Amino acid sequence: MASRQQLQSLSEEAICSVCLDFFIEPATLDCGHNFCRSCITKSWEKKEINTCPECAEEFPERNLRINRALGNLAEKARNLNLNPKEKESKLHCEEHQEELKLFCETDKKLICLICQNSKEHKSHNFLPIKEAAENLKVQLKSSLNSLTVKKSVVLETEQKQKRKISEVREQSSSLQTHITSQFSKMHQILTEKEQRLLRDLREEEERILEPMEKNLREIQENLNSIEEKLSKLQKQMEEKDELIFLKEGVHRKRR
Template sequence: MSAASCLLTEDQFLCSICLDVFTDPVSTPCGHNFCKTCITDHWDSSVQCQCPNCKKVFNTRPELQVNTFISEMAAQFRQSAQQEASSSSSSEQQVSKPADVPCDVCTGTKLKALKSCLVCLDSYCETHLEPHLTRSGLKRHQLIDPVENLEGRMCTKHDKLLELFCKNDQTCICMLCTVSDHKLHDVVPLKEEYEGKKAELGKTEAEIQQMIQKRQLKIQEIKHSVELSEEDADREIAGGVQVFTALKESVERSQAELIDTIKEKQRKMEKQAEGFIKELEQEISELKKRSTEVEQLSQSEDHLHLLQSFTSLNAAPPTRDWTQVSVRPPSFEGTVVRAVTQLEETLSKPMKKLRAEAELKRVQQSAVEVTLHTDTLTALREQLKKLRAEVNLKRVQRSAALSEQMKKREETLSEQMKREETLSEQMKKREETLSEQMKKREETLREQLKKLQAEADLKRVQRSAALSEQMKQEETLKKLRAEARAEKGPEVCSPQ
């Protein structure tokens, strides 16, 4: 039987009415076979009993004979076809993964769907997709790549396929919506709007990439500022160390205090910089995430999914405006000067005390020590002068830089003012041109009105002249008739 079934094809066991394998096959008196339900329903809906194949008409409904041979062969063929389908599907088809769209017809192990039907609202694997590829009734169904949530592709109001996009309301609609709620709206096919939105997503992705690059450059700028600040701090520390190395315990104590002060300022600046960097890195991660989502959405072939997700992904996520944000190195100016001044004041007290004791005790101190103290103070004073000169120089340089920036800003503002003046002049010229055109049009319309009025007056005069002429003719006719009657009157009366 298996060898015989190999020689048989599916067409030999198809009912000509339902185009499916026979179910309860029966034979008509003319010898043709049909499903019992199919031929019964066909005759119930027809006026006369007629064979669908040979068109033979039966005066009375004939008795149907069960065809056991075809019934057994059809059952065996159906069983063998199912076995072949199951074996081929198990060997060739892939089992549905969590990221794949599963077949809605498979029972037990769900296979990966190859297509989704927009008419049946189901997804099919290779085996269950076969009827849509072979049967004429199902071939007309619209198949797309497998997608989930097919019910979401139907209009909730009209239960029709969402295949249009309303630009006025920015929503997907069906054909019936165009004659009801969206009548006279600007409506385009989904694919056309999909292409436009996909292009906009590409622009959005490019903008996000530019934002990422700007923030990466800002991080480099902040890190560079930190490095420069560290260099400045090191230089200040080294200068302070050089100043206080020659001093004794009080000088060393002042040196330590100076170092702590400078480092504390640096730590505060670094903490601020680290906060900015952390915030920038967080924004970059969010932008990269949005970029990935936009890239995935732009590569999606699912029109509806793209349009539904377009509003939420078209714009970049909210970020901070970093154009005016910068990390300014802490000002170390005056730190060393204040420390040295304080040290000088601290040292001046012992000097006064020593001199007072020398005067009181009249003890002659060593000239070398006095010279040493004097030389030390002189050296400190010279260093203070140098530091003050450097501070003044830096202030002058900064003021010059600020003045230069102010000049540039003033030039930019003046250019903007000139542009605005140019635009205002252009607007005035346009207004004058429009007013002249309006005047010319008014004059033309007035001339046309005058011509029309003159023509109307002329027609009225002509009509009145014609009417007066008709009146004269009618009066003349009346007179002639009266004269004719007067002449006929005596002639009629004379024979009497």
């Protein structure tokens, strides 16, 4: 007798990949893939180019060949009441193909009645699936409550941290404004002091230089007078006529 897994595998061959249900009037394309006739027709109505939904091969013409053998297989699978969308039932033991009815507390796994009597689970503790599920729900509820409380505490801590961060930023911003203001005032004071010192320096410079420049003008005038006398003496010394030379010498002595 075929196992449930074998029947399930056989049923998969009779499933249309478009509607995921057993074939109805299965049609074979030129590429070899099969689809329900209505499924492939509707698929092509939405497209400009006829392509295979599985391999994307293009077909210039809509050639559909009815696959009667596949249709019969799909009908038989439908009559066996197999679920076309269930590839492998997880409610049956993989080893014995029996329905899973017990929960082994020792190994923490679902088992069937045959597994219960095997050497692998000898002296283990078992619970009905419903009771094991209820126990797990109680555990999960306890964990959920604990996590809810922890979440509340963490949220409160998060809010406190956010408030502290906001306070630090506000204090920093206020301090920055204060520092900028103070340095601006200091800059203004220093600028005024700089202007005052420069003004005092110019005044002191003028006070010192004024008599020095006056003295320099007198020296320059005296120098000009001496140079003028030297020029005249030099001119007299160059005189060749002795009479004129003596005459100018006597005149100069009188002056």
